[in-house]
Amino acid sequence: MKETEVTSAPDLKEARKRGRLASRSQRVADISPSPFLLTWGAGKHYYIETFGCQMNVRDSEIIQGFLERIGMTPTSDASKADFALFNTCAIRENAEDHLWGELGHMKQYAQARPGMIVAVCGCMMQLEVPFRIVRERYPFVNLVFGTNNVDAIYPLLEDCIKSRHRVLNVVSNPGAILEGLPSKRMEPHRAFVNITYGCDKFCTYCIVPFTRGMQRSRRHEEVIAEVRDLVRHGYKEVTLLGQNVSSYGADLEDNPDFAGLLREVSDTGIARIRFMTSHPHDFTDEVFDVMAERPNVMPYLHLPIQSGSDHVLKLMNRSYDMAKYMHLVDLVKAKVPDIALTTDIIVGFPGETEEDFQQTLKAVRDCQYDSCFTFIFSPRPGTPAYKMKNNASPEEIQDRFNRLVELTESITAERAQRMVGKTVEVLFLYPSRKDKTMMSGYDPYQHLVHVKGDESLAGQIRRVKITASHAHSFLGELADE
Numbered sequence: 001m002k003e004t005e006v007t008s009a010p011d012l013k014e015a016r017k018r019g020r021l022a023s024r025s026q027r028v029a030d031i032s033p034s035p036f037l038l039t040w041g042a043g044k045h046y047y048i049e050t051f052g053c054q055m056n057v058r059d060s061e062i063i064q065g066f067l068e069r070i071g072m073t074p075t076s077d078a079s080k081a082d083f084a085l086f087n088t089c090a091i092r093e094n095a096e097d098h099l100w101g102e103l104g105h106m107k108q109y110a111q112a113r114p115g116m117i118v119a120v121c122g123c124m125m126q127l128e129v130p131f132r133i134v135r136e137r138y139p140f141v142n143l144v145f146g147t148n149n150v151d152a153i154y155p156l157l158e159d160c161i162k163s164r165h166r167v168l169n170v171v172s173n174p175g176a177i178l179e180g181l182p183s184k185r186m187e188p189h190r191a192f193v194n195i196t197y198g199c200d201k202f203c204t205y206c207i208v209p210f211t212r213g214m215q216r217s218r219r220h221e222e223v224i225a226e227v228r229d230l231v232r233h234g235y236k237e238v239t240l241l242g243q244n245v246s247s248y249g250a251d252l253e254d255n256p257d258f259a260g261l262l263r264e265v266s267d268t269g270i271a272r273i274r275f276m277t278s279h280p281h282d283f284t285d286e287v288f289d290v291m292a293e294r295p296n297v298m299p300y301l302h303l304p305i306q307s308g309s310d311h312v313l314k315l316m317n318r319s320y321d322m323a324k325y326m327h328l329v330d331l332v333k334a335k336v337p338d339i340a341l342t343t344d345i346i347v348g349f350p351g352e353t354e355e356d357f358q359q360t361l362k363a364v365r366d367c368q369y370d371s372c373f374t375f376i377f378s379p380r381p382g383t384p385a386y387k388m389k390n391n392a393s394p395e396e397i398q399d400r401f402n403r404l405v406e407l408t409e410s411i412t413a414e415r416a417q418r419m420v421g422k423t424v425e426v427l428f429l430y431p432s433r434k435d436k437t438m439m440s441g442y443d444p445y446q447h448l449v450h451v452k453g454d455e456s457l458a459g460q461i462r463r464v465k466i467t468a469s470h471a472h473s474f475l476g477e478l479a480d481e
């Protein structure tokens with residue numbers, strides 16, 4: 001490859017300009033590959049590694065759709081790939097470290113295969129420092145793009161191949177929503193459906209409003225058309241995706257809301273609906289009404305609390321307090337009595353005292369989560385929290401984290417034990433990774449369940465009696481034979 005050609009680098013100042021664009025869907029007029037790419041791609045292999053959240057998984061599905069349209073097929077062996085892509089996550093430092101480790105391996109593969117394209121995309125590439133590191137320290141990475149120009153992959157790839165230049169092109173401002181992009185879904189029975197992109201919340205620790213831009217909601221007709229299409233193709237479950245699904249529609253002129261969208265998705269007849277992630281600030285009671293009245297909306301709610309202390313929530317700019325959060329928890333438990341609640345918690349946020357932490361432990365006891373995703377605060381450059389002073393030592397923070405994990409694990413185990421003996425409906429997906437004589441699937445509460453059986457069960461929703469609970473999964477037997 002010749003010297004770096006940076007056609008566009010990330011610019012946080014530019015990303016911060018968030019003038020309100022009228023949200024509008026826009027069909028992509030022409031995403032047909034050129035004859036050159038069709039010839040280049042035929043018979044070649046791609047490798048994609050995806051880090052981070054479901055939004056990234058969905059982006060990777062779209063990229064796969066583009067690659068398969070030019071005749072490429074997947075490989076799980078990066079060393080044999082003609083095109084190796086890393087779709088990155090910027091949410092925590094360890095996600096970044098993971099990328100550097102993976103790129104370390106790629107260097108030898110790229111040297112062994114001179115025509116190989118090594119590409120990096122995703123949230124990390126929207127940030128100035130990681131972009132610069134890739135540009136300066138990983139010269140074998142010959143293609144970089146960001147979250148806002150996934151749809152430009154054909155011209156970027158063609159430019160990269162033809163010019164023998166590195167092509168580094170990141171767009172800092174998101175444009176209008178693009179519809180009709182190709183897609184190769186990772187799974188045949190459940191699917192992710194984007195309903196919003198970006199976020200307007202500006203939690204002080206989070207980089208997402210800069211890497212994915214302001215909130216843009218898809219028009220409900222587009223969402224419903226996508227779900228109907230999935231139903232036609234035999235899909236049994238959809239997860240409606242967004243950084244903050246509860247504020248769906250706030251940016252659209254006709255102001256549709258999430259509860260209304262959920263009802264419409266339910267009307268499509270899809271067997272199961274989930275959604276994530278929800279922000280407590282924007283949640284309306286009506287969403288719980290829909291969950292209660294529609295059997296195809298699963299009794300599962302991921303409601304990030306982040307901290308149980310009003311003082312820390314304020315520092316985080318979470319825009320709710322514990323009274324509001326507990327009101328929502330009480331309400332959902334009243335309206336959907338068998339609800340499975342999960343959450344995210346950050347430990348060691350700057351300014352968190354032992355007293356604040358005790359309030360988090362109390363909240364965990366009060367809420368009785370089915371499971372908690374717990375994290376130690378990871379300062380992200382470019383966010384307000386990056387500059388906040390942390391008075392707790394790393395040892396104190398680690399000790400808090402350990403105590404929190406001990407509590408959450410014991411509540412998870414206790415709640416799991418209550419499932420034993422119950423009969424639940426399980427959507428079977430694939431053979432168990434550890435034991436190929438077992439099939440694995442998920443119950444309505446998003447519990448992983450393993451049952452003796454073969455692949456003929458895949459895609460079926462069957463009644464299963466839970467016979468044993470393990471740390472984070474269950475054993476069961478078919479109850480409807």
Ligand code: SF4
Pocket residue numbers: 199200201202203206207208209243244279
């Ligand atoms: S709600 Fe807060 S934590 Fe979630 S994506 Fe938006 S800014 Fe980040």
